[in-house]
Each structure stands twice: as C-alpha cells, then as structure tokens.
Amino acid sequence: xxxxxxxxxxxxxxxxxxxxxxxxxxxxxxxxxxxxxxxxxxxxxxxxxxxxxxxxxxxxxxxxxxxxxxxxxxxxxxxxxxxxxxxxxxxxxxxxxxxx
Numbered sequence: 747x748x749x750x751x752x753x754x755x756x757x758x759x760x761x762x763x764x765x766x767x768x769x770x771x772x773x774x775x776x777x778x779x780x781x782x783x784x785x786x787x788x789x790x791x792x793x794x795x796x797x798x799x800x801x802x803x804x805x806x807x808x809x810x811x812x813x814x815x816x817x818x819x820x821x822x823x824x825x826x827x828x829x830x831x832x833x834x835x836x837x838x839x840x841x842x843x844x845x846x
Contacts, residue, residue, distance in 0.1 A: 747820075747827045751836050755823045758844040759816050770814045772805055783842035785829055
C-alpha cells in the first residue's frame, strides 16, 4: 500500500483515538464507522449491516484485548486497498466512512 493511502488510514485512526493514548477500542470504531460508503455496499454486493458485522469482526486480531492497534487497523485496510484501483477513490471512501 502506498504512503498516500497510509496517510488516510492514519488520519482515521487518529480520529478514533479520542483520548490520544495511542489505542482505539471497538466501541470507538462502532461510534463513527459508516458502512454505507464501503465499495461492496456501493456496488450492491452487500448491505451496510453485513459490512458492519464483517468489519467489526476484523479488529482486535493480534491480541484479543478489546483494543485495536494501528497495525490491526492497517491490516484491515490492506485488504480493502487491493480492491480499489484509484487513490482518489480510496481517499473519498476513507473520508466518507470516517467523516474525515
């Protein structure tokens, strides 16, 4: 994944880290994430509810402690990034999904 996309991932993670302690909880993510902007929802392949359920199951994968690290957050977006050809579309998706 290129640095441009990583910059948008960092911006979203930083927004989720409301107390600026370098960690994000699953509740922090659930409060902000908008699944309607996911590429598979926009293409009509899945509902926002399906994407949200899948999305929430992606987190907290390295250590099941209720905290999502930046590495775990990036790991998810590496997969999403592969399905998006253009950087400007990735940027728009991140802005919409995380209200950046």
